[in-house]
Amino acid sequence: MKHRLRFTSLALSMLLASGSALADIKIGVSMSQFDDTYLTYLRESMNEKAKSYPESVQLQFEDARADVVKQLSQVESFIGQKVDAIVVNPVDTAATRRITKAAVKAGIPLVYVNRRPDDATLPQGVATVASDDLEAGRMQMQYLADKLGGKGDIVILLGDLANNSTTNRTKGVKEVLAKYPDIKVDQEQTGIWLRDKAMTLTNDWITQGRKFDAVVSNNDEMAIGAAMALKQAGVAKGTVLIAGVDGTPDGVRAVEKGELAISVFQDAKGQAYGAVDTAMKMIKKEPVDQAVWVPFQLITLNNAKDFK
Structure with missing residues (x-):
């Protein structure tokens, strides 16, 4: 009886281990364009933040190439892949409604980063991380x-x-x-x-x-x-x-x-870290601020060394 109990416990632990391996977190990220200098720093910082979690967090980056239609298609592809969350740096801040609607309908958390949609209010399950x-x-x-x-x-x-x-x-x-x-x-x-x-x-x-x-x-x-x-x-x-x-x-x-x-x-790292962190909290059903604002700071000759 003891041997059977030990075997059952071992099988259960293997099953849990297998389940945890399958529970890697995947976040789809659609960037408006890869060849923008500032957005390159944003993307690199998002990758850096993803590596800081104890669990495995994979970011799948896609380049919308300044194309609204392509960006919507990328979001729809993320939904088809059943990613855990979606982060979007919008091509056109006036054309995000279909992206929002698709993510909300699929029940997938959506975070807009760097550029806030023009919509005055966003539904539950959608957050923004940007600067004023x-x-x-x-x-x-x-x-x-x-x-x-x-x-x-x-x-x-x-x-x-x-x-x-x-x-x-x-x-x-x-x-x-x-x-x-x-x-x-x-x-x-x-x-x-x-x-x-x-x-x-x-x-x-x-x-x-x-x-x-x-x-x-x-x-x-x-x-x-x-x-x-x-x-x-x-x-x-x-x-x-x-x-x-x-x-x-x-x-x-x-x-x-x-x-x-x-x-x-404009704090690329602050926005990037905030976007990934907000997405992770939403995935884990933790409370988040729907609008996260990262402050701007003035750079002059006197303090430029502090921003290197």
């Missing part, structure tokens, strides 16, 4: 307004027009501008987050003979592109004040070199 882009725009423009003494001409480099990050950062800039009627916006065009596109735009403005005292950029990559165009045109460093957002390693180095006046640090 309005604040980023306010921070960079207030710094520039102070440095300009409340007067001058500026140009604005917009990100992808499909993203509310672009809308809200620019809105924050204009909220500050409303207090300074002697600061005029000479040009406002999209560089779609890209360094080379912003360099081309800035070069065109210089060639057209436009004069501006500052460049307000929705991200660091475009700010660096503007700095490169000005340097190529022989404009002395610091003559035109340039402000970016993100605090990427390249952006921080540009601040240290005096190529950018400032950047506004």
Whole structure:
């Protein structure tokens, strides 16, 4: 009898071990595009966070390549695979409703990261981890307004027009501008987050003979592109004040070199860790904040070393 009991216990323990091996956690992650510098840091940090758990957490990354239809298809594929949770960095913040509906219908936790959907409210089972882009725009423009003494001409480099990050950062800039009627916006065009596109735009403005005292950029990559165009045109460093957002390693180095006046640090690690942690809590049916906000921080020459 004792032998039979021992055998039954051994069989049970083997079954449990086998079950735990099958209970690896799988999270599907759809990124709007892999070739965006900031989103690369976000992706790397998510991987780093996933490795920190005692259980096995596998992240399956997919590149939506800035295609709304492709991103929806990726989410539907995750649902078909019966992943434990889905994390989405949306291509278009105005086109997330079908993604939300599909995940909620399947009963799979959904976390939007870095870009919050435009929908005013999100249903239960859906959370967001992002930063307040309005604040980023306010921070960079207030710094520039102070440095300009409340007067001058500026140009604005917009990100992808499909993203509310672009809308809200620019809105924050204009909220500050409303207090300074002697600061005029000479040009406002999209560089779609890209360094080379912003360099081309800035070069065109210089060639057209436009004069501006500052460049307000929705991200660091475009700010660096503007700095490169000005340097190529022989404009002395610091003559035109340039402000970016993100605090990427390249952006921080540009601040240290005096190529950018400032950047506004968007915490990729904070967002990435927050997204994975929120997904894990939702999988385990633990309470979560439906909206997790990661604060921005101003980067100047004086504190740039703290962001390296």
